Amino acid sequence: VLSLCCLVFRSLVIISTLDGRIAALDPENSGRKQWDLDVGSGSLVSSSLSKPEVFGNKMIIPSLDGDLFQWDRDRESMEAVPFTVESLLESSYKFGEDVVLVGGKSLTTYGLSSYSGKVRYICSAMGCRRWDDDETEQEETLLLHRTQKTVRAVGPRSGNEKWNFSVGHFELRYVPDIETRAGYIESNFKSNMNKEETKIISDVDEQEAMMKDTVIKVSVADWKVMAFNRRGGHLEWEYQFCTPIASAWLVKDGKVIPISLFDDTSYTANNEVLEDEEDLVEAARGATESSVYLGMYRGQLYLQSSVRISEKFPTN
Amino acid sequence: VLSLCCLVFRSLVIISTLDGRIAALDPENSGRKQWDLDVGSGSLVSSSLSKPEVFGNKMIIPSLDGDLFQWDRDRESMEAVPFTVESLLESSYKFGEDVVLVGGKSLTTYGLSSYSGKVRYICSAMGCRRWDDDETEQEETLLLHRTQKTVRAVGPRSGNEKWNFSVGHFELRYVPDIETRAGYIESNFKSNMNKEETKIISDVDEQEAMMKDTVIKVSVADWKVMAFNRRGGHLEWEYQFCTPIASAWLVKDGKVIPISLFDDTSYTANNEVLEDEEDLVEAARGATESSVYLGMYRGQLYLQSSVRISEKFPTN
Ligand SMILES: [W+6]
Ligand SMILES: [W+6]
Numbered sequence: 001v002l003s004l005c006c007l008v009f010r011s012l013v014i015i016s017t018l019d020g021r022i023a024a025l026d027p028e029n030s031g032r033k034q035w036d037l038d039v040g041s042g043s044l045v046s047s048s049l050s051k052p053e054v055f056g057n058k059m060i061i062p063s064l065d066g067d068l069f070q071w072d073r074d075r076e077s078m079e080a081v082p083f084t085v086e087s088l089l090e091s092s093y094k095f096g097e098d099v100v101l102v103g104g105k106s107l108t109t110y111g112l113s114s115y116s117g118k119v120r121y122i123c124s125a126m127g128c129r130r131w132d133d134d135e136t137e138q139e140e141t142l143l144l145h146r147t148q149k150t151v152r153a154v155g156p157r158s159g160n161e162k163w164n165f166s167v168g169h170f171e172l173r174y175v176p177d178i179e180t181r182a183g184y185i186e187s188n189f190k191s192n193m194n195k196e197e198t199k200i201i202s203d204v205d206e207q208e209a210m211m212k213d214t215v216i217k218v219s220v221a222d223w224k225v226m227a228f229n230r231r232g233g234h235l236e237w238e239y240q241f242c243t244p245i246a247s248a249w250l251v252k253d254g255k256v257i258p259i260s261l262f263d264d265t266s267y268t269a270n271n272e273v274l275e276d277e278e279d280l281v282e283a284a285r286g287a288t289e290s291s292v293y294l295g296m297y298r299g300q301l302y303l304q305s306s307v308r309i310s311e312k313f314p315t316n
Numbered sequence: 317v318l319s320l321c322c323l324v325f326r327s328l329v330i331i332s333t334l335d336g337r338i339a340a341l342d343p344e345n346s347g348r349k350q351w352d353l354d355v356g357s358g359s360l361v362s363s364s365l366s367k368p369e370v371f372g373n374k375m376i377i378p379s380l381d382g383d384l385f386q387w388d389r390d391r392e393s394m395e396a397v398p399f400t401v402e403s404l405l406e407s408s409y410k411f412g413e414d415v416v417l418v419g420g421k422s423l424t425t426y427g428l429s430s431y432s433g434k435v436r437y438i439c440s441a442m443g444c445r446r447w448d449d450d451e452t453e454q455e456e457t458l459l460l461h462r463t464q465k466t467v468r469a470v471g472p473r474s475g476n477e478k479w480n481f482s483v484g485h486f487e488l489r490y491v492p493d494i495e496t497r498a499g500y501i502e503s504n505f506k507s508n509m510n511k512e513e514t515k516i517i518s519d520v521d522e523q524e525a526m527m528k529d530t531v532i533k534v535s536v537a538d539w540k541v542m543a544f545n546r547r548g549g550h551l552e553w554e555y556q557f558c559t560p561i562a563s564a565w566l567v568k569d570g571k572v573i574p575i576s577l578f579d580d581t582s583y584t585a586n587n588e589v590l591e592d593e594e595d596l597v598e599a600a601r602g603a604t605e606s607s608v609y610l611g612m613y614r615g616q617l618y619l620q621s622s623v624r625i626s627e628k629f630p631t632n
Contacts (some may be wrong), residue, residue, distance in 0.1 A: 173472075
């Protein structure tokens with residue numbers, strides 16, 4: 001079994017759901033769940049800001065990245081509030097006498113064995129806790145980085161809480177096993193900073209999340225992962241989650257490929273030629289509107305924007 | 317006693333020392349210590365980065381604000397490292413395969429009774445803890461905001477720590493008692509954002525930390541607070557600390573006035589006319605050099621820069 005895992009690296013589809021859990025599906029085995037992770041770190045988003053009681057007819061809706069939006073229910077308008085969770089923390093004293101802001105931003109890393117999903121260590125600002133496991137020592141390491149941002153508003157004299165909210169998200173990184181890097185020279189930071197082996201978003205940015213025969217896609221509205229056949233375009237398998245999906249990745253061949261959350265069309269080539277200026281504008285508008293998703297989880301409204309943030313300018 | 321405290325607001329000199337403690341001195345009573353606070357939140361700065369064993373002849377020296385500087389002992393040069401504690405946390409994956417960065421930034425508020433120094437509440441990202449005390453309910457509230465930024469570097473596969481450091485600082489805010497604001501209309505956030513009653517750095521930015529007769533100054537090199545007579549310029553009192561001083565404030569008349577850490581000259585008017593261009597350059601150079609202080613605390617080197625960060629442009 002062990003030798004199987006290291007000789008033939010299996011692919012994995014890793015899903016982060018809004019309840020704070022992580023699931024790993026086997027794309028070469030009909031999307032069967034390989035393992036599940038719940039480190040008890042809580043939901044990705046929670047707040048008291050969306051309750052009408054807090055701010056009347058204005059509701060503050062957080063995005064999973066920590067941006068804030070104000071929905072004015074009377075005017076039916078959604079506006080950007082130019083505060084993020086982080087800038088709120090830096091501006092505590094500017095809020096006047098009635099409010100004191102406390103909170104923080106934390107970055108915690110969970111080191112897992114990729115095949116079995118067992119936790120090897122959890123490291124945070126407080127320190128590290130480690131678990132040894134001879135069985136899993138040979139497996140490659142999957143790193144889940146959780147960023148959580150929290151703000152609480154309290155009364156200055158009493159310390160009574162007025163409102164709070166907390167948003168977080170996971171990022172994934174793959175670390176190959178030492179033996180598969182035989183002959184690899186331990187490089188120093190200088191070249192490390194420019195190395196791309198284990199980057200999360202990189203050259204593969206333009207790749208679709210593709211297996212040999214299938215393309216993996218996520219429907220954020222339906223909370224499910226789907227695999228489409230590349231040639232026929234038909235659905236090969238799908239996996240239904242019971243909570244909204246926050247992020248998704250495909251790990252294969254030592255690379256981590258983000259799976260777009262906003263492209264749930266089946267895999268068909270698009271040959272449509274947009275002749276008209278009007279058609280052009282309409283198509284662009286369609287694309288714009290579907291790049292933001294507003295969902296609700298446990299009574300909490302939240303926003304997600306297009307996951308595939310391109311880091312590169314296209315070329316001529 | 318109680319009525320005395322509320323009728324005649326006493327001034328206080330608040331000192332934050334590098335061991336994480338806060339002291340309150342009575343400037344109208346020869347600088348006698350009125351109270352002391354140690355919430356067990358640890359030193360303001362601690363790290364493993366300055367030990368030669370970590371990086372050879374390059375030592376990483378943090379400033380109390382979270383900036384990082386690299387001292388190359390061979391070349392005798394001090395350079396800015398364009399990473400701050402916060403940017404390190406955002407760039408975790410860029411450090412290559414050998415290092416995973418974890419950590420966080422936290423903002424915690426301690427609500428104290430100004431006269432007695434008793435803790436009324438401690439609020440942080442985790443929540444609030446409150447202590448009721450009828451005796452102190454009438455006192456004005458002093459708010460100490462502690463910001464702490466921590467980074468740990470660990471090995472990706474093992475979770476073994478490679479290095480760490482943590483820097484923090486306090487900020488002070490004064491909240492007047494409700495009764496002294498009789499007739500004051502509870503304003504909403506709109507006007508609060510622009511209100512100046514309880515600002516930390518404000519109009520008073522140009523004020524010297526002055527009492528009726530004395531001027532309060534801090535000698536960061538000698539770890540002491542001094543009060544000079546305004547007319548004669550002689551020393552009225554001084555208070556010697558056993559640990560370096562990080563920040564200092566004078567609270568009087570409901571205002572918080574930061575005390576510069578870099579102006580330990582006695583109080584004398586400077587009538588020197590700088591005629592020569594050369595004199596001008598030399599004087600400016602002297603001022604530049606004394607605006608940064610490098611100290612050591614428990615074997616840990618750290619930097620402090622000029623506390624009086626002016627937020628305003630001078631006027632014509
Ligand atoms: W209150
Ligand atoms: W290692």
